[in-house]
Structure formats: C-alpha cells, structure tokens
Amino acid sequence: MIIQVKHHLGEYPVYIGADLLANPQTWLSHIKGRQVMMISNQSIAANFLPLLHHHFKHLQCDQFVLADGESSKNWQNLQQIWDALISQGHRRDTTLVAIGGGVVTDITGFAAACYLRGVNYISIPTSLLAQVDAAIGGKTAINHPRGKNLIGAFHQPQAVIIDTHSLRSLPERHFRAGLAEIIKAALIQDQIFFHFLENNSAAILARDEKILTQIIYRACQIKAHIVMQDERENQQRALLNFGHTFGHAIECVFDFKDYLHGEAVAIGMVLAARLSLTETGLTVAEFDRIVALLDKLTLPCHLPPTIDSEKLLQAIYQDKKNSHQGLNFILLTKIGQSIIKSIQPEILKPLALPSPS
Numbered sequence: 001m002i003i004q005v006k007h008h009l010g011e012y013p014v015y016i017g018a019d020l021l022a023n024p025q026t027w028l029s030h031i032k033g034r035q036v037m038m039i040s041n042q043s044i045a046a047n048f049l050p051l052l053h054h055h056f057k058h059l060q061c062d063q064f065v066l067a068d069g070e071s072s073k074n075w076q077n078l079q080q081i082w083d084a085l086i087s088q089g090h091r092r093d094t095t096l097v098a099i100g101g102g103v104v105t106d107i108t109g110f111a112a113a114c115y116l117r118g119v120n121y122i123s124i125p126t127s128l129l130a131q132v133d134a135a136i137g138g139k140t141a142i143n144h145p146r147g148k149n150l151i152g153a154f155h156q157p158q159a160v161i162i163d164t165h166s167l168r169s170l171p172e173r174h175f176r177a178g179l180a181e182i183i184k185a186a187l188i189q190d191q192i193f194f195h196f197l198e199n200n201s202a203a204i205l206a207r208d209e210k211i212l213t214q215i216i217y218r219a220c221q222i223k224a225h226i227v228m229q230d231e232r233e234n235q236q237r238a239l240l241n242f243g244h245t246f247g248h249a250i251e252c253v254f255d256f257k258d259y260l261h262g263e264a265v266a267i268g269m270v271l272a273a274r275l276s277l278t279e280t281g282l283t284v285a286e287f288d289r290i291v292a293l294l295d296k297l298t299l300p301c302h303l304p305p306t307i308d309s310e311k312l313l314q315a316i317y318q319d320k321k322n323s324h325q326g327l328n329f330i331l332l333t334k335i336g337q338s339i340i341k342s343i344q345p346e347i348l349k350p351l352a353l354p355s356p357s
C-alpha cells in the first residue's frame with residue numbers, strides 16, 4: 001500500500017505493508033547517492049541494523065546508535081551525529097536513515113535538515129506512534145531543557161517505510177499508546193473508521209497484521225490529507241491536536257514520568273469530548289462510545305484521583321500561551337467531525353477535577 005504525500009517542494013511515498021524491510025526492492029531506489037548513515041537506538045539496533053547493513057552493502061554504510069529514551073532527543077546527540085557525518089566524509093548526496101520510534105525519526109530528520117544545509121533522509125518508523133504520527137508531515141525536532149520539541153525544522157523525507165512486522169517486538173504499553181493516535185484520527189475525520197475500530201478491537205489488540213495494516217493505512221491517510229492542506233500548521237493541521245492540549249498538560253503535571261504521550265492523549269480526548277458535549281453538540285451516546293472504545297483498547301480514560309487540578313489548569317493555559325492560539329480547542333461536533341472553537345477559561349475548571357473513584 002502506498003500513500004503519496006505532496007508538499008511545497010515535491011512529494012514522497014509512505015509505503016505500508018508486512019515485510020517491507022526484508023524486501024527492499026520497492027524503496028531502495030529512494031537512496032540516491034553512495035552513502036548512508038543509519039540512526040537508531042540501543043534497544044532496537046540489533047533487531048534491524050544487520051538486515052539493513054546487508055541491503056546497503058553496495059554503499060558506504062555508517063551507523064549512529066543513540067541511548068533509548070526521550071532524553072536522547074538533545075543537542076549533544078545532534079552534534080555527535082553531525083560530527084560522525086563530517087568525520088566519515090558524508091557528502092551532500094548522503095542519505096540519513098532513521099530506524100526507530102518518534103525519538104529517532106525526529107532527531108534524524110532534524111540532523112538531515114541542517115547537515116550541509118539539508119540532505120536526504122528516509123524514515124523507517126518502528127513504533128506504532130511513529131508510524132501513524134511522527135514520521136509523517138515533515139516536523140523534526142529536538143528537545144530543549146525548557147521544553148519538548150522547541151528546536152526543530154520542517155524537513156520532508158524522501159520516503160517513509162512502515163513495516164508492520166516491525167511492531168511484533170514493540171512493548172505492549174507503547175503499542176497501546178500508539179493506538180490513541182489512531183483513535184484520534186478516526187474521531188477528527190472519519191466516523192466509518194471509528195466504527196471499524198469498535199468492531200475490530202479484539203483483532204487490534206491481538207496485533208492481527210491484516211487489521212493493523214488497514215488501520216495504519218487509514219490513520220496515515222488522514223494525517224497525510226490534513227498536512228497536505230496545511231503543511232506549516234497555520235490552521236487545519238491543528239485538528240491533529242485533538243486531545244493534545246489536555247494530554248500535554250497531564251504529561252507536564254506528572255513530569256513526563258507517569259504517562260506515555262498516547263496515554264495522556266487518551267485522557268485528553270475524553271476531556272475534549274466532554275467539552276464537546278456542551279460546546280459543539282456531541283451527544284452523550286457518542287461520548288459513551290468514545291470512552292468505551294478507549295477502555296476496550298485498555299487506554300486510560302480518566303484523570304487520576306491524585307491530580308492537582310490547579311496545576312493542570314495552569315499547564316493548559318501555558319500550552320495555549322505557547323501556541324499563541326488563545327483558548328482555541330479542537331472539539332467534536334460528532335464522531336468523525338472536528339472544529340476549532342474558542343473557549344472561555346472558566347468552562348475548563350470542572351473538567352480539571354479528578355474523576356470520582
């Protein structure tokens with residue numbers, strides 16, 4: 001399966017299928033020069049790099065392996081990637097190849113955006129979240145000590161290769177966190193897709209590859225469609241942030257320790273859906289379906305009883321201040337249809353209260 005993503009400088013394919021890494025004929029031609037630098041992390045390098053080394057044996061093939069974890073998306077690692085590229089003589093026609101989750105695809109994309117004023121890169125996302133979200137759309141970044149993704153660039157890949165086999169080794173918690181972004185895609189754009197997720201939840205949790213390929217394809221299609229309309233996030237692309245203002249605030253209140261991004265977004269989507277009940281006419285029946293699907297896919301749906309509501313509200317206001325969007329929220333008019341709506345701050349207060357246990 002292929003999705004073609006157009007941008008202001010051209011277009012790139014997103015290949016989706018089982019065993020694409022073992023069978024590189026479809027995508028190897030996207031490497032144009034004679035050099036590649038593979039970038040991955042310590043936990044997964046042994047799973048994927050030997051096979052890729054084999055595919056790249058006709059090229060100068062170097063590798064850079066990061067420590068696992070969000071803290072690797074930092075300036076020091078970026079500098080070291082550039083040091084390695086320079087010392088190993090990588091030229092303007094080199095290709096950086098990211099193999100990993102969103103941490104690896106984000107830092108690799110940014111390294112490629114700046115090296116020699118921009119070189120090619122190919123993304124091979126191996127976590128579900130990176131496959132349906134981070135690897136598509138051209139946003140690349142590293143973190144700053146004062147905040148996530150504060151330093152970055154828009155830089156589009158030559159190709160994205162999503163091999164559903166790679167998900168076999170993905171830890172369960174990360175797999176489920178990735179599902180939150182798939183549910184988000186359905187909620188903002190596609191009622192029929194939401195229904196499909198409801199009907200196939202058992203197969204999804206069992207990682208049935210046929211179903212996984214279908215839902216990854218549809219989620220990527222929705223993301224691609226939105227980013228093609230608004231590459232630089234001036235308006236429409238903000239729809240992809242459904243549940244994310246609340247989600248970011250939850251991550252922030254818990255110091256980015258207790259919740260994975262997708263887990264925080266799952267709770268954030270329930271809060272945004274609750275707000276949609278009063279603000280944009282989502283029905284109670286639809287709200288209940290949203291909670292039921294998240295629950296079936298074993299994602300958290302409620303704020304923990306220990307949450308500090310005041311801190312949560314402050315984190316929400318801070319997120320909005322950073323985005324210069326005022327108090328605009330992405331809300332649902334119904335399942336599969338989303339809009340951007342300005343909200344009065346006091347409406348948020350009851351939402352920030354912990355759920356009764």
Ligand SMILES: NC(=O)c1ccc[n+]([C@@H]2O[C@H](COP(=O)([O-])OP(=O)(O)OC[C@H]3O[C@@H](n4cnc5c(N)ncnc54)[C@H](O)[C@@H]3O)[C@@H](O)[C@H]2O)c1
Nearest residue numbers: 043101102103104126127129130133134139166169170174
């Ligand atoms: N650029 C964007 O548009 C965008 C969008 C969403 C998220 N992001 C970024 O993505 C990052 C989060 O991505 P993530 O959730 O993939 O985190 P991650 O990269 O830390 O990966 C999650 C965990 O899964 C492991 N892993 C990945 N693939 C595996 C596999 N096939 N088998 C076994 N283990 C595997 C990783 O080693 C890691 O421990 C954040 O930094 C976030 O800012 C970027």
